[in-house]
Amino acid sequence: MLHISDVKKYKRCPRLYYLSVDHPSVYQPYLRHDEELTKLVVEFLGLKDYYLGERGDDPSRVLEALDKHEWFVKARFAYEDLRIKIPVLHRVADGFDLYFAMYAPLPKAEDVEFYRDNIWVLKKVGIKLQNIYVIHLSGDYVRQEDLDLDKLFVIDRYLYKVKKPSIMLDDLKDQDYDLKTTLDQMRSHNLKDHQPVKRRACKARGLCDFFDQCFIEDLVDDDIEYLVSSSKKNEMKDRGIKHLKDADLDLIEGTRVQYAQIMASKNGGLYYDEIALKKWLEKFKDKTLCFIDFEWETYMIPPYRGLRPYDHVCFEYSLHMLKKDGSLTHREFIQTGDCREDFIRSLIKDIPKDACLVAYNAEGAEILRLKELKDQFPSYAVMLDDMIARFVDMAYPFSEGLVYHTKMRANFSVKSLVKVVSDLDYRDLDISNGMDAVYKWRLLDKNIQDENLDDVRSELSRYCSLDSYSLYLLYRWLCNITRHIF
Ligand code: SF4
Known part of the structure; x- marks a missing residue:
């Protein structure tokens, strides 16, 4: 049995599809969604009496029920061996209105094939479509005390390109489209038919889980x-x-x-621009340095007051403080739930007023998170602005070509860089990347008692502290190669 996600994968890269069949992985959502989308959509549409599909349903079940209900939720259809799950179908005069449901703030035109494939299956099983809608999140919605579904959701008829309406969903139902050839190929081919390509032929680049093992070069x-x-x-x-x-x-x-x-x-092996690097390092002269790293969760549906869809909640920071006398100390914050204000207060307490803050890709991460917190808690705006102004980005010398070592192999992540300048290796940890940290934190946040939560907390602490310690090591390395006194 094939699922629509298999078709999506196959269209992206056939080799990716066959590899994922051979090496199935546990699905871990990158973005948090504790609430089931269809359940919220049912509430939003005010549906009380409806057909409800279930996992493992025989596709004939819904076909036999078509005349018996007006609304259909999570109905499973299948054509040949391709199964689809339709969020909401509404029986109207001379056919059905179809409602897709998306967590996204704007449904994207680049996902048009997903919509087309679903519509193709529905047409093949004899569903005559009238209007096609997509229910998605409103990017403007700001949560107050309770979740307001009327403001959270938007019913739309378009897919968007660069935030502009680009494809009308209704138009898809009349298009000449056939998925059969793709399905036949999926069934008749296997991994052997799709040998590793050269890197240049890979469409996914770094975005595929198999990227590191795919190439023979x-x-x-x-x-x-x-x-x-x-x-x-x-x-x-x-x-x-x-x-x-x-x-x-x-x-x-x-x-x-x-x-x-x-x-x-x-x-x-090594190149550095001595004059430019020394000048950049001057920023740190005679200052207390706070090497800092944040971890945060991203919520599709805002769980707390003041948050929008896809907003973040910082739940952890690690801070290594290098004082002018050369002593290095460590502080951290880990908390669950709505810990945003505690996070701010703890930062204010832990960071000396005259310290220079050092983060990696600070503009796109730590500074951005502080700006969001400032909007959500305006009473801390002055202190947060002051903190933001004191950030220095440790990525700068690497991203601007002030220094390069061939062992970096064009990978400018902290985890990769620190392996070049020290013997630290994140692979020695149970949590080895930011998303692992988020998955582990979810166990704490949801208070999953099957896990040893003390161990989870320790793992989180070790991982985050390594990130800020790595920044310190990178700083020391830069000082060493230029023989700068620190
Ligand atoms: S790395 Fe590229 S070529 Fe290899 S499976 Fe992934 S997408 Fe396909």
């Missing part, structure tokens, strides 16, 4: 493959250029990072 640290932002690296590879140091200068864009990469390859 034998890459060296200074492989031309790692040349960042290069539109011509494949041309160079085709000409037999293997190492960054041999890059054809007429075929590179000439960014600072590319220059740093090529120079690092020429230097036998």
Whole structure:
């Protein structure tokens, strides 16, 4: 039996589909949604009497019930061996109105195939469609004390491209579309028919779980493959250029990072711009440094007052404080529930007023979270603004090409960088990345008693503290290579 998600995967990359069949993984939602969407939609539409589909339903069940109900919720249909689950179907004069339901603030035109595939199955089983809608979240909604479904949901008829209506859903039902060839291929092919491609042919790049194990290319640290932002690296590879140091200068864009990469390859591994790096390090002179890392949950449906759909709740921070006398101390915050105000208060308590805050990709992470907290708790605005103004981004020397080591292999994440500059390795931990931390925290937040929650808390603490400690190690490494006194 095939599901619509299998078709989506297959269309994205057939090899990805067959690999995921061979290596099934436990689904862990990246975004938190404790409330079942269809249940909320039923409440929103005010449905009282309706057919309710169930997991494992024989698809004939709903077909036999079509004349007996006006509304159908979570009905399972199937054509050949492709199963679909339709959120809501409404029997109207001469057919049915179809309601898709999405957690997204705007349904995207790029997902049109998902809608088309569902509509194709419905048409194949004889459902005559009239109007097609999608119920989605309103990006403008701000939760007050209670969840207001009338303001949370929007009934729409369009899919959007760059926030503009682009495809009318009703138009999809009249389009000439056939999924049969795809389904036949899915059934008749297997993994052997889809051998690993070269990186350049992969459409998913870093977004596929199998990316690290998919390719057979034998890459060296200074492989031309790692040349960042290069539109011509494949041309160079085709000409037999293997190492960054041999890059054809007429075929590179000439960014600072590319220059740093090529120079690092020429230097036998390391390149740094001594003057620029020393100047950047001057920012830290005679200051207490707070290396800090936040962890947060992202909620599709806002659970607390003041939150919008897809807003975040910071539940953890780790802070390594390097004082002017060279002493290093550690502080942390981990809490569950609506801990936003406690998070702010704890930051204010833990961070000295004159300290410089150091985070990685601070603009896109820690600073953004503080700005959100400032909007939600305006009484702390002055203190939070002051904190924001004191942030320095540790990513800067790496993202701006002030320093590069070929062992970085064009991976500029903290976890990757710290392996280059020290013997720290996150893989030694039970929690090894930010999403693992979020999944573990959910156990604490939901008070899942099957787990040893003390252990979970310790694992979270170890993981987050390694992130802020890594920032300290990166700082020390930068100081060492430029022989800067810290
Ligand atoms: S890494 Fe690319 S080619 Fe390999 S399975 Fe994933 S999407 Fe397909």
